[in-house]
Amino acid sequence: MDVALLTVGDEVLAGDTVNTNAAWLAEQVTDRGATVRRILTVPDDHEIIADRVAAYAARYDAVIVTGGLGGTPDDVTMAAVADGLDRAFVVYDEIRDGLEAKAEQFRTENPDLADEYEFDLDFIAAARLPDGARPLVTDAGWAAGCVVDGVYVLPGVPDEMQAMFRLVADEFDGEVVSETLYTPTPEGAMGETLVAVRERFDVEVGSYPADPETPNRLKVTGTDSTAVQQAAAWLRDTIETVDPPD
Numbered sequence: 001m002d003v004a005l006l007t008v009g010d011e012v013l014a015g016d017t018v019n020t021n022a023a024w025l026a027e028q029v030t031d032r033g034a035t036v037r038r039i040l041t042v043p044d045d046h047e048i049i050a051d052r053v054a055a056y057a058a059r060y061d062a063v064i065v066t067g068g069l070g071g072t073p074d075d076v077t078m079a080a081v082a083d084g085l086d087r088a089f090v091v092y093d094e095i096r097d098g099l100e101a102k103a104e105q106f107r108t109e110n111p112d113l114a115d116e117y118e119f120d121l122d123f124i125a126a127a128r129l130p131d132g133a134r135p136l137v138t139d140a141g142w143a144a145g146c147v148v149d150g151v152y153v154l155p156g157v158p159d160e161m162q163a164m165f166r167l168v169a170d171e172f173d174g175e176v177v178s179e180t181l182y183t184p185t186p187e188g189a190m191g192e193t194l195v196a197v198r199e200r201f202d203v204e205v206g207s208y209p210a211d212p213e214t215p216n217r218l219k220v221t222g223t224d225s226t227a228v229q230q231a232a233a234w235l236r237d238t239i240e241t242v243d244p245p246d
Contacts, residue, residue: 001034001174004056007041008049008067008077009156021066021161028165033174034062044068046080053084057151062172064165067156069143070126078146078153082130085149089128095135095144096127102142138163175223179232182215185239193238201231215242 005025011017019041026036037060042048049068056063068077082089100123126143129135133148141160145153152168154161183190187209194205203222210216218235222228235241 002037002060003029003034004038004060004063005036006052006063006065008044010043012041013043020158025064029172032172033176034172035174035176044074044076046076049077049080050084053081053151057149063151066154066161069155078129081151081153085130088131090131091124091127092129092135096123099123099126136164136167176221177225177228178219178221179228181218181232181235181241182244183218183239183241184215187216197231197235201227203227203231214245
C-alpha cells in the first residue's frame with residue numbers, strides 16, 4: 001500500500017508551526033506495513049490543494065490530507081478536495097445537526113463564555129463534504145473529516161488529527177516489515193557491507209548516522225519477513241552492533 005501525505009497550512013510553510021503531523025502519520029502508516037511515498041506541504045490555496053489531491057489520488061493507494069478544516073474563510077481544504085476529485089460539495093445534514101448539538105452543549109456547559117462572546121458559527125459551511133464521502137467525526141474537535149476515493153481528510157490540530165486517524169488506522173496495511181539495529185561503526189566504513197546485504201537478501205537497508213556519541217541506526221526493510229530477519233542476523237554477524245540508545 002503506497003501512501004502520500006499532504007499537509008495544508010500557510011503557518012507550516014512559514015515555520016510558525018512545526019509539521020509534527022506528517023512525522024506522526026508517517027510512523028503510524030509505516031508501522032502498519034504501508035509505505036509512505038510522498039510528504040508535501042502546500043499553502044491554504046484551493047487550486048494547489050485540488051491539483052495535488054487529484055495527482056496523488058491517481059498515483060497512490062491512499063492520500064492523507066491534514067489541515068484547513070472548519071468553516072472559516074481560510075479553511076479551503078475540504079472544498080479543494082471535492083474539486084480535485086471532481087465531486088460536488090454538499091451539506092451533510094447529520095454533520096450539521098451534530099455540530100449544532102455540540103455548540104449547544106458547549107453553551108450549556110460554559111454559560112460565562114457564551115455570555116461574554118458572541119459565537120457566530122457557520123454550521124452550513126462546516127457541514128459540507130465531497131458528495132459520497134464517508135464522514136469522520138470525533139469528540140476531540142469541531143470539524144468533521146472524511147474519506148472519499150482513497151483520500152483521507154483530517155484536521156490539522158495534532159490531538160484532533162490523531163483521534164480521527166485512529167478511526168481509520170486499520171485501513172492502512174501492507175506487507176512491508178522492518179528490523180532496526182544500532183552500530184558504533186561509522187557509515188563510511190560500512191559501504192561494502194550495505195551493498196552485500198542488499199544483494200544477498202533482496203532487502204533495503206537505510207543507514208542513519210547520528211552524532212559521534214550516539215550509535216548509527218540501520219533499518220532493514222522488505223516484504224519477506226524471513227529475508228528481513230536473515231539480513232538482520234547477517235549484519236549482526238558481520239559488523240559490531242549495540243543495544244538501542246536510551
